[in-house]
Amino acid sequence: MKMKIYRQQIIEAVRLEDVVQRYTNLYRGSKSGKTKRGKCLFHKDRGNALRINVTEQIYECDVCKERGDVIHFVQAIVGCKEFDAIRMLAEWYHIPVEQLENFTSDTEEKRKKESVSRLFSIHQEREFYFILRSLSFCQCNNPIFVYAHKLLELGVSPTVLPDTYSHISGRMLFPVRNGEGVLQGFVQYMGGKDQKRSVCYPKDLVNRHLLGLYHATDSIKKCRFVYLVWNNKDLLIMHTIGFTNTVACCEEELTFVHVRQLLYYINQVVIVYTEEIYKQVRTMKAAARLSFHGAEIYYFPLSQKLSSIFLHRQTKELEYFIRQSTRLIFLEKMKDYLFLQLEKIELLLNEICSFEEKLELRAKQFLIRKKVDKLSILLEKNWQCLYKTNQEEVKLSS
Ligand SMILES: [Zn+2]
Missing domain, CATH: 3.90.580.10 (Zinc finger, CHC2-type domain)
Known part of the structure; x- marks a missing residue:
């Protein structure tokens, strides 16, 4: 009301x-x-x-x-x-809107509820670690699960579990930890073609946590940027081919909580996405949210799903493709930045300033233009090269 x-x-x-x-x-x-x-x-x-x-x-x-x-x-x-x-x-x-203050009474009640749930959570934590310990190695032949077990703790849960966890028993699970490494719950691995939402415990887990963040933190700090993907299959692929600075948002939207979690570690985010319109909407929303809270955004569009590229290519080639694309995406951003500087100089030149100042600005302009030209040539050449091998790959595989 x-x-x-x-x-x-x-x-x-x-x-x-x-x-x-x-x-x-x-x-x-x-x-x-x-x-x-x-x-x-x-x-x-x-x-x-x-x-x-x-x-x-x-x-x-x-x-x-x-x-x-x-x-x-x-x-x-x-x-x-x-x-x-x-x-x-x-x-x-x-x-x-002074009445807004009254609103906090509702949140107060929420807080009380939270303290009760904290007691419950100690008990729950024990159960979580029990499940984690009993996650067994996946027996299928796919070699990426060997990595996944090692890198991301993915495993199959026992078929018999306490009643509360019956819906995640006998399934392939991703354990989810918070930044400190404390186990928060489990998400079912979605590897197959069906696009249904994956089962998780607790229910709102993927709303509150980014998958793989804990396992990615060291790598994120080292690389000084993070890849953001949108499902746990892509997360697994990225980690397997060596991009361990990847996290996954398994919800349709990147929430405020996700943003805060991510920006605690890093402010450079490379968003990986495919170019369908509804996926663009999700991407742009995420980008708007991230940059609202101070992040630097880089877009990494893919012409097809990461999993299908992975199917048709050698791991090494895919690794090269991603590494090279990322490098070029960062350079594109630098070019944008230089263009912005040129615009600023143009504005300054139009304002009244002294002859000496003008000379200095012109010199600066010249230098930046030279840089931009060099960058443009380099980028065009490299994109073309990457695109060419990409095309040939597709032809070979089809
Ligand atoms: Zn629109």
Whole structure:
């Protein structure tokens, strides 16, 4: 009930277009000025697919169909709950929503419940470690499971388990640990073709934890970036071919909790994804959330699923492909950065400045341009090379 009142207060006080303009440029979308348009933040938009209805204060994307009001928008960007979005907007626009304080009484109750569950969790932890110890080595012939058992503790659970765990008995499981290494639960390994959501225990485990984070931390610190993939099969493949700085988000969306977990270790994130539109939406949402909280994002699009590339290629080749692509993706970012600098210099040159200053700026401009040209040639050559071998591979395999 209360939430409805706060929601109304915010919607009346904050203009949607103001908030959207914090993240993307908006243009007049109709003669009357009732609609505005801009680049959609929730898919890889090359046009201006995001429409904002100024009178109704609703946004909608023509392509990915993401829509809602100003609170939905903040929720989608930040990846937080409705209440947090309201609080954030109130803070940004200095809206005195004093009653918001009362809301904490509800959270107080939650906290009490949490302390009860803490007692329960000690007992649970023992059971968890019991299951972990009894995870047996997978007997199938696929060599990647040998690695998975060693690297990620993947194993088959016993067929007889306490009642609470009956739905994860006799299955291939990934143990999930938090950053300190404390066991948090188990996710079923999804290797087959069926796309159903994997079984896990506790139920909300994948909502709260990134898979493989604990096993990846050393490698993340060493490489100073992390690969983010979207299912546990891809996680396994990445770790097997040597990219142990990979974590998986097994939920459809990267939540605020996931973001906080990841950014505790690193702020450079390479998001691996395939280019279907709904996967783009997920990717862009994740990117928006990550960069909202200060991360540097790199996109790694794949023309087909990692698992199918893995099927058709030698491990060494796939490793080369990923390593080389990553290198080029980082260089692309550097090029973007240099372009940005050029733009800034151009702006400065247009402003009134002294002759000496102008000379200095021109010299700087020249140097950067030279760098950009060099980079462009290098990138084009290398991408072409990589793409060529890629094409040949596909031909051979088909
Ligand atoms: Zn869109």
